[in-house]
Amino acid sequence: MIRTNELRKDFTVRVKSGRFRREKRVVEAVAGVTLSIEPGEMVGYIGPNGAGKSTTLKMLTGVLTPSGGDVEVCGLRPVPQRTKLALNIGVVFGQRSQLWWDLPLHESFALLRHIYRVPAAEHAARLRRCRDLLDLDDFLDIPVRQLSLGQRMRGELTAALLHGPRVLFLDEPTIGLDVVSKQAVRSFLAELGATGDVTLVLTTHDLADIERLCERLVVIDHGRVVHDGTIDALHTRYGSRRSLVADLADPLPDGFVLPGATLVGVEADRHRVTFALDGVTAGVAVAGLVAAVSIRDLSVVEPDIEDVVARLYASTDAP
Amino acid sequence: MGELRAYAALAGAQARSVFSYRASFLIELFSNVGATVFDVLSVLVLFRATDRVGGFTLPEALLMTSITSAGFALADFTVGNVDRLKVYVRAGTLDAVLVRPLGALPQLLLMDLPIRKLLRVVFGFGVLAVALRMNHIDWTPARVLLITVAPIAAAVFLSSIFVLSASLAFWWVDSGELGSAFTYGGRDFTSYPITVYGPLFRGLFAYALGFAFVSYQPALALLGRPDPLGLPAWAGFAAPFVACAAAVVAAVVWRTGIRHYRSTGS
Amino acid sequence: MVGKDASVLTISTVGPLRGSVTTFGALVGSGFRRYTTYRQATIAGTFTNIVFGYLRCYVLLAVAAGTVGGRPGGYAPDQLVTYVWLGQGLLSVVMLWGWAELAERIRTGDVAADLLRPVAPLTAYLAADLGRAAHGMLTRFIPPVVVGALCFPMRMPTRWQTVPLFLVSVLIAVVVSFGCRYLVNATAYWLQDARGPILLWTLGAGVLGGLYFPLRLLPESVAVTLWLATPLPSILQTPLDVAAERDGPALQLGLVALQLFWAVVLLVLAAVVQKRAERRLVVQGG
Numbered sequence: 001m002i003r004t005n006e007l008r009k010d011f012t013v014r015v016k017s018g019r020f021r022r023e024k025r026v027v028e029a030v031a032g033v034t035l036s037i038e039p040g041e042m043v044g045y046i047g048p049n050g051a052g053k054s055t056t057l058k059m060l061t062g063v064l065t066p067s068g069g070d071v072e073v074c075g076l077r078p079v080p081q082r083t084k085l086a087l088n089i090g091v092v093f094g095q096r097s098q099l100w101w102d103l104p105l106h107e108s109f110a111l112l113r114h115i116y117r118v119p120a121a122e123h124a125a126r127l128r129r130c131r132d133l134l135d136l137d138d139f140l141d142i143p144v145r146q147l148s149l150g151q152r153m154r155g156e157l158t159a160a161l162l163h164g165p166r167v168l169f170l171d172e173p174t175i176g177l178d179v180v181s182k183q184a185v186r187s188f189l190a191e192l193g194a195t196g197d198v199t200l201v202l203t204t205h206d207l208a209d210i211e212r213l214c215e216r217l218v219v220i221d222h223g224r225v226v227h228d229g230t231i232d233a234l235h236t237r238y239g240s241r242r243s244l245v246a247d248l249a250d251p252l253p254d255g256f257v258l259p260g261a262t263l264v265g266v267e268a269d270r271h272r273v274t275f276a277l278d279g280v281t282a283g284v285a286v287a288g289l290v291a292a293v294s295i296r297d298l299s300v301v302e303p304d305i306e307d308v309v310a311r312l313y314a315s316t317d318a319p
Numbered sequence: 320m321g322e323l324r325a326y327a328a329l330a331g332a333q334a335r336s337v338f339s340y341r342a343s344f345l346i347e348l349f350s351n352v353g354a355t356v357f358d359v360l361s362v363l364v365l366f367r368a369t370d371r372v373g374g375f376t377l378p379e380a381l382l383m384t385s386i387t388s389a390g391f392a393l394a395d396f397t398v399g400n401v402d403r404l405k406v407y408v409r410a411g412t413l414d415a416v417l418v419r420p421l422g423a424l425p426q427l428l429l430m431d432l433p434i435r436k437l438l439r440v441v442f443g444f445g446v447l448a449v450a451l452r453m454n455h456i457d458w459t460p461a462r463v464l465l466i467t468v469a470p471i472a473a474a475v476f477l478s479s480i481f482v483l484s485a486s487l488a489f490w491w492v493d494s495g496e497l498g499s500a501f502t503y504g505g506r507d508f509t510s511y512p513i514t515v516y517g518p519l520f521r522g523l524f525a526y527a528l529g530f531a532f533v534s535y536q537p538a539l540a541l542l543g544r545p546d547p548l549g550l551p552a553w554a555g556f557a558a559p560f561v562a563c564a565a566a567v568v569a570a571v572v573w574r575t576g577i578r579h580y581r582s583t584g585s
Numbered sequence: 586m587v588g589k590d591a592s593v594l595t596i597s598t599v600g601p602l603r604g605s606v607t608t609f610g611a612l613v614g615s616g617f618r619r620y621t622t623y624r625q626a627t628i629a630g631t632f633t634n635i636v637f638g639y640l641r642c643y644v645l646l647a648v649a650a651g652t653v654g655g656r657p658g659g660y661a662p663d664q665l666v667t668y669v670w671l672g673q674g675l676l677s678v679v680m681l682w683g684w685a686e687l688a689e690r691i692r693t694g695d696v697a698a699d700l701l702r703p704v705a706p707l708t709a710y711l712a713a714d715l716g717r718a719a720h721g722m723l724t725r726f727i728p729p730v731v732v733g734a735l736c737f738p739m740r741m742p743t744r745w746q747t748v749p750l751f752l753v754s755v756l757i758a759v760v761v762s763f764g765c766r767y768l769v770n771a772t773a774y775w776l777q778d779a780r781g782p783i784l785l786w787t788l789g790a791g792v793l794g795g796l797y798f799p800l801r802l803l804p805e806s807v808a809v810t811l812w813l814a815t816p817l818p819s820i821l822q823t824p825l826d827v828a829a830e831r832d833g834p835a836l837q838l839g840l841v842a843l844q845l846f847w848a849v850v851l852l853v854l855a856a857v858v859q860k861r862a863e864r865r866l867v868v869q870g871g
Contacts, residue, residue, distance in 0.1 A: 011583065063417045065581040079581060086420035098415050102336030114328035115419055143339065346781025350788050357792045364802050365644070368658060369651035372644070495626035500636040507640050515647035520639050 001167060001199045002037040002060060006069035009055050009223075029055040031223035032069065039166070040196040042189075044214035045203045048313050052223040053203045057171055060201070061091050074166055087116060090160030094172030097152065098159050099144045105155045106140040109162060116163035123162060130158040133188050150181030157188065161198075168192075170202045174209055186212045207305045219312060226312065231305060238311055240303035241276045244285050247297040248273065256292065261285050325421060329429040337434055347435035355388055355442045358510065373515035374547060378453035380512055382541065385450040386534035387509040389443035390473025396436040398478045400428050402498055405488035413580065423577060424482075444470070454542060461556070462541055468559050469537040473509075475562040476533055479569035480505050486569075489576030501528075509533040514547055521548075532561040608704060609712050616716025620724075630677060631728045638673040638729050642666060642737055645798070658801035663740035664829040668799055670733025671828050672821055674726035678718050678755060679762040679820050681790050686710075687770035688779035700863060707852075707859050711763055718759040740829060747830055750837060754824040757844045762820045764851025765790070771855070774862035795822030801831070812840075816847040 009030040014022040030052040037043055047053050058064040059071055062078035062085050071078060074088040092098070099108040113123045131137055134154040139147055147155065153173065160168060173189075174182045190213055193200055204210060210217060210231070217234060219227040227234055235241075244261065251270035256263070260280030266273055277285055282300045289295065337344055362384050366377040375383075407413045407427065416426045447470065456462065484498030491497075505524070508516075513525045513535045525531035532554070539546050540555025620627075645665045649655050655662060687710065690696040699706045733739055742748055769786045773779035791797060794817040800808045812818045823840045826832060832840070 058414065061418050063414045063581065065578070067582075082417065083420040083422075086418055089418070091415075091418045093411075093415065096411050096415055100332055100336060102339045103332055107332060107335065111328050111332045114325045115421060117322075117325065117420075340778040340780075342776055343778045343781035347784050350781070350785045353785075353788050357788065357797075361792070361797050364798050365648050365657075367804075368802055369648050371651045373647045373651075491625070491629075493623070493625035493629070495623075495629040496633045497629035500633040504633070504636045504640060507637070511644050511647075516639075516643045520643065 001039045001041070001074060002035065002201070003072045004033055004035045004060075004069060005071075007033045007035075007056070007059060007066055007071050008068035009052070009059060009064065010067045028223050030059070030066075030220075033220065033223070033225055034069075035218065035225070035228070037199060037201065039199055040193075041216060042193040042200040042214045043202065044210035044217045045201055045220065046205075046207070046210065046217065046309065047220040051220045053220060054171060056220070057169055057201070057203060061089060061169055062086070087163065088166050090163070090165035090168045092153075092156050092160045092168070092170045092173050094153070094170075094175040097144065097156065099152070099155055101145045102143055104141045104143055105136070105147070108144065108155070108159060112159055112162050118163050122164065126162050126164060127158070130161060133191060134158060134184065150177050150184070153177060153181065153185060154188075157185065161192075165198065167199045167201065170200070170204075172204055173202065174204060174206050182206070182208075189213055207309060211305055219309070221313060234305075234308055234312075235303050238308050240308050241278065242282065242303060243301045244275045244277060244282065244289070245299050245301055246273055246275075246289060246293075246295050247271060249294040249296055252293065258285060258288050258292075260288070322421065326425055326429065329421075329426070333429055333431065334434055344435060348438055351436050351439045352442050355392060355439050355446070358388055358506075359384060359446055362510065373512040375512040375514070378450065379538070379542060379544075381446075381450040382454055383512060383534040383538045384510045385443070385447040386469055386473055386537060387506055389440070389447045389470040390533060391477050391506045392436065392440040392443035393470065393474035394477035394481060396433055396440050397474070398428055398481045399436065400431045400433060401481055401485040402502065403427075403431065404485040405492055405494065408488050408492055408580065417581075424573060456541055457543055465537060465540055465556060465558075469534075469541075472537075472559040472562040473533045476529065476558075476565050477502070477505060479562070479565035482569040482573055486572045486576040489580050505530050505533070509535065529561050529565060532558045609708065612704070612709055612712030613716040613719070616713030617720045618716075619713070620717050620720040627724050631725055634673040634676060634725065634729045635732050638670050638733055639736075641673075641797070642669040642733065645669060646737075658799045660799060660801070660829065660831060661740070663738050664831060665799075666733060666737040666739045667829040668825050670729050670737070670739065671726075672796060672825050673729040673733075675755065675758070675821060675824060676796065677725040678721040679758050680714070680717065680721070680766070681762060681794065681796065681820065682787050684766045685770065685779070685783055687767065688773040688783065691770070691773040692778060697866070700866070705856075705859075707767065707856055710767065711760070711852075714763045715759065722755070742828070743830060744834065746834065747827065750841060751824060751828045754827045754841050754844060757841065757848050758820050758824050760848040761816050761844060761851060762790075764848065764855050765816060765820070767855045768851070768858060771858050771862060774858075774865065790817060790820065793817040794820045795825065799825075812843065816851060819844040819847045 007030060008028065011027045011029055012024055013027055015025050033052075033056060045053055045056070055064065059066050060073055060078060062082040065079045073085060076085045076088070078085050099105065100111065103111075109123075109127060112118075113120070118126075131140075134157065136154060136158060139151050139155075142151075144152060144155065157173070170189075174185055177185065186209060189200065189202075192198055193213060200213070202209065202214065215230060217227065217229065217231055218225060219234075227237070229237075243264065248271050252266065252273050258275055261275040261277050264274050264276045275285065275289075286298065286300075289298075359381070362380060363377075365372060366380070370376065372380055401424070404413075404427065407416070407430075412430075413423070413427075416423050416430075419426065451466070480501050481498075484501050487494045487498055505528075508524050509530050513521055513531055516524070525535070531550075536546070536550065536555040537558050538555070540552060545552065546554065642665070645657075645668075646662055648657050649660075649662045649665055657665075660668065687696070687706075690699065696706075699709070702709065742751075765786065769782050770779055772782045776782070793800075793811055793815065800811060800818055800822050803811075808818075812822075823844050826840065827837050830837075
């Protein structure tokens, strides 16, 4: 569905050097990104600020011309075949509205039907579905400028989907939203992804979006892909482990060893202990622990993706 | 066909959003007419002090003013909005335009449909009618043809200037008011007989940039007056061709500009 | 007792008057510095001013050439040159056009943040505008005047008091222009969208303020009415007439006094409007 090969984008910036002199300097915003995304995939595209996320997205949507490499979306070349591609993709910019600011939301939707030349019945069916899933009915008649950010974002999502795009690009779709709106957006996207009809590419700073939605994670930093794979693969690669936290009836005996796990934390007079799992399943570890000590309470803690990603950014933060 | 309907829908939406600020809309509507009234008034005030400016009488000068007024009002109505391009480039609105399946220029023009400028077009043509009555024109078929074409040619020429000035924003986002030196400056330049200007300034604006053909040369041809600056009588009839040439240049520059934007991403 | 309590609350050690003068000065400085960052726009705007200077200068000189005696409206050709080019320079000092900041802040609701500051919005905006004008005087005023003086025969001041009086007149003109713009922008408190009033202002201020032609070219009764009944000639025409030495010293002083009158009236009016708007904002919650 999306294929890039050594995709590059250079920007020339003029840097002030001295009082009147300006120097030209070439900055590689995207420095050779090779990706292949299959139909129906949900891909999280993350990276620190200025890593090249938005630039990549703009090249995929036909807004920017690449400086080098190849790019193909829905079998089309984005810039030369921009209007054709536009019919096949939906784009949501979290910080920019696609809607008509002064018009009621439903008028924006009606307008988009004409712009994308969607048959009335198809349009109505898709709108119906979005209205149900996103609870739009309460604010369809309100001018966009008066909507809350959460309401507006639900409107933007609908607007991007009304022409039945095969690929949906989302640039920071949850930025600035409250907890409830974030949940609404996420579960809508999850449902959308579950149908398998739409390929979804999502950039975000909120890693909870990724954990909830994306099987596959592409991490970019300094214009290069530093990780492409599942979240689990990321954990494995960076040695982050699940852990077992247990509240014990009696203090943990000195010198206790749990096979396949490492004791990493002891609290509350040795009544609460934390083991990091080294390659054994949680079941095996729990069985081992139950056999040795009496347990009041037990929980398995997933590794924190925020930590992993922070470590990842830090490790690539060379020049 | 479908595309046309899409543009029509865009225009309709824009009209509705303009009407959602009714009071402001009415004031804008009337102040736009006021703008043209003041343009004409300025000419009248100057002729209070003298009966000839640059060797031309009031009715003759008014004929030039009114061809410009009508053409400018029409140009401003259709493509005047394009001067907001720098705002769109800076705000990233242009990105949103580029992900839609329609042409970029028509979308930008329809983003702020200037219905408020419509009355001004009517007024501009009204003044033109009055100016034509004030002069004693020896109507020949060629002149009838010229007066029907001249305001449209003026509009096409000035529209091209609008697009050219706006395209500057593709290379220089902070170009600020620079464009108005040529759009509004061009309107003011062509509102008076070009004989009033110094040779260097006139050479640049009138002949190098082509503003002489907006109203001065056509007015001379209508009046049957020889050009004191020495161009032949048929120069007035060249106006439509000059306008077409300007439109071609504007189209090429616009396309180049869009391509440049896409390669730098401002 | 009351006095003592108040002194406890005072944080600054300097007196209240000196404190507010310092604050005002700081605001003026920040207005100045803000415009130094718009260097490219300054260059572009200056270029445009100069083009329009050529246009207007040639047209007025052609009018003078066709006038019996060569003095339309009582201006000799060299005085017309002064009028045109200083006018192009002053245009961005008094900032006749293009100020919609307050209206925009009202429309977006950001204006509420202005009310949280310890300085009254009117004062803060005035200070920033004076700083902007000072920057304009240094960057935007000089280039057109130099170009005009090089390309056309421009009248140089012949009386000692002309230059100081001109500078005073420009300062007052900035305040008058600010007062008008503030009132026009403040309509947004009631209309939500002030584009209409701003356009109306843009239109009227140029013609009736004396940008396009000297107001003395109008019939005398119209010109006098404009001067006395509206603040518009006080924005451009008065300082320009002072610089061109169009009138005798006594009349010049009188015109500047008239400017001062309008400056005071407009500031008081703006303060009243602002107070009403604030009450409305507080009651209706924006």
